[in-house]
Amino acid sequence: VAALRFSEARESVLREVSAGRSAPSKDLVELCASSGRILAEDIAADRDYPPLARSVRDGFAVRAADFPGQVRVIGEVRAGDRFSGSLRSGEAVEIMTGAPVPDGADAIIMVEHIKRDGDFITTDRPVKLNEFINPQGSESERGQVVMRSGERLDYAKIAMLATVGRTGVLVYSKPRAAILATGDEIVEIGEQPLDHQVRNSNSASLSVQVARAGGMAELLPVARDNYEATRKLIERGLEADLLLLSGGVSAGKYDIVEKVLAELGAEFFFDRVLIQPGQPLVFGRAQGKFFFGLPGNPASTMITFELFARAAIELMSGSAETQLPLSYARLTREFHHRPGLTRFLPARRSSDGLEITPSGWQGSGDVGAMARANAYIVAEEDRELWAKGELMRVLDK
Numbered sequence: 001v002a003a004l005r006f007s008e009a010r011e012s013v014l015r016e017v018s019a020g021r022s023a024p025s026k027d028l029v030e031l032c033a034s035s036g037r038i039l040a041e042d043i044a045a046d047r048d049y050p051p052l053a054r055s056v057r058d059g060f061a062v063r064a065a066d067f068p069g070q071v072r073v074i075g076e077v078r079a080g081d082r083f084s085g086s087l088r089s090g091e092a093v094e095i096m097t098g099a100p101v102p103d104g105a106d107a108i109i110m111v112e113h114i115k116r117d118g119d120f121i122t123t124d125r126p127v128k129l130n131e132f133i134n135p136q137g138s139e140s141e142r143g144q145v146v147m148r149s150g151e152r153l154d155y156a157k158i159a160m161l162a163t164v165g166r167t168g169v170l171v172y173s174k175p176r177a178a179i180l181a182t183g184d185e186i187v188e189i190g191e192q193p194l195d196h197q198v199r200n201s202n203s204a205s206l207s208v209q210v211a212r213a214g215g216m217a218e219l220l221p222v223a224r225d226n227y228e229a230t231r232k233l234i235e236r237g238l239e240a241d242l243l244l245l246s247g248g249v250s251a252g253k254y255d256i257v258e259k260v261l262a263e264l265g266a267e268f269f270f271d272r273v274l275i276q277p278g279q280p281l282v283f284g285r286a287q288g289k290f291f292f293g294l295p296g297n298p299a300s301t302m303i304t305f306e307l308f309a310r311a312a313i314e315l316m317s318g319s320a321e322t323q324l325p326l327s328y329a330r331l332t333r334e335f336h337h338r339p340g341l342t343r344f345l346p347a348r349r350s351s352d353g354l355e356i357t358p359s360g361w362q363g364s365g366d367v368g369a370m371a372r373a374n375a376y377i378v379a380e381e382d383r384e385l386w387a388k389g390e391l392m393r394v395l396d397k
């Protein structure tokens with residue numbers, strides 16, 4: 001079909017999946033089991049937050065207009081309590097962080113800013129109106145939507161659900177992704193391979209990547225490099241919501257995945273992307289299901305999943321958006337590559353996150369280099385050289 005640049009291929013995946021995905025069903029799950037799931041309902045505040053004006057400091061509730069000056073302490077209020085009376089000019093109520101501001105008070109003075117003498121406090125500073133007061137409803141008002149369907153639940157969103165009193169929450173069901181490794185040379189992990197065989201590491205990395213993206217992995221048996229076996233297993237794979245194939249998409253004589261898919265009436269959106277690793281990547285749809293033909297070299301399979309299939313699974317999970325975890329770090333040494341391909345290469349990011357060192361590797365079959373890396377440098381297709389100390393784009397692992 002067509003060879004696309006990295007950005008074009010990524011846009012193609014986002015566009016096709018956003019347009020072609022069907023609405024997932026919904027599951028009701030217990031609050032703390034909802035981590036990483038996609039919210040399937042809008043969440044409204046059940047009351048004002050905060051429900052009362054609240055002090056954000058330990059100190060004294062006062063009237064701002066009394067200061068600079070001296071006032072008399074008439075009582076105290078702590079978090080979990082309310083002050084019963086009302087505060088008048090010339091008076092202060094000792095207050096703790098989180099406690100409701102007494103009626104009549106319009107500012108808080110920090111305890112560090114006063115001098116206390118028996119029942120009296122003094123400060124020679126002016127006090128600003130509403131200082132250190134979190135007004136009622138300032139975080140959210142009762143009925144206001146605080147989270148929307150399509151957001152991925154993380155610990156802070158789960159804290160918000162707990163705050164508004166949700167012990168359970170509606171989330172979207174996980175899409176099922178069938179994983180189909182291909183190749184005559186592939187043996188099961190528990191087997192002793194002969195010298196010309198390799199263990200099936202791609203099905204292992206892919207199942208973990210699928211789960212991390214929010215999908216449910218379904219492992220199929222390895223397809224041998226002949227039409228009948230490959231076709232039968234591809235047909236089984238297309239019963240899932242998404243089919244992830246590894247191997248069999250290069251230009252070799254026994255790379256038959258594309259031919260079998262074409263026979264099954266597949267539509268191909270692209271079958272080559274100007275990236276390394278992973279150039280022969282295939283993306284299409286057959287029998288109403290999206291599929292990716294991921295190149296079989298382990299680094300190619302892992303990287304192309306992260307760059308493309310992960311986005312597809314996130315969108316199919318009902319997520320409103322999907323982003324690549326990209327950032328910048330300073331190169332600890334010079335880096336150059338041949339322009340024309342966007343490269344994603346194993347690297348080590350320093351513990352403070354600020355520096356990046358490209359790793360050596362033996363190419364896209366080097367599982368060890370992938371295992372040692374904690375990030376990837378991203379070398380854009382239109383640039384040749386990055387000097388030591390320059391900022392370079394980094395993809396998180």
Ligand code: AMP
Nearest residue numbers: 181199200201202247248250295296297
């Ligand atoms: P292919 O894309 O089918 O040409 O495969 C490229 C290379 O990737 C093969 O020579 C294998 O060494 C390796 N490979 C393919 N599939 C797997 C797999 N499932 N697990 C580990 N390595 C694989």
Ligand code: MG
Nearest residue numbers: 182183247248
């Ligand atoms: Mg193969």
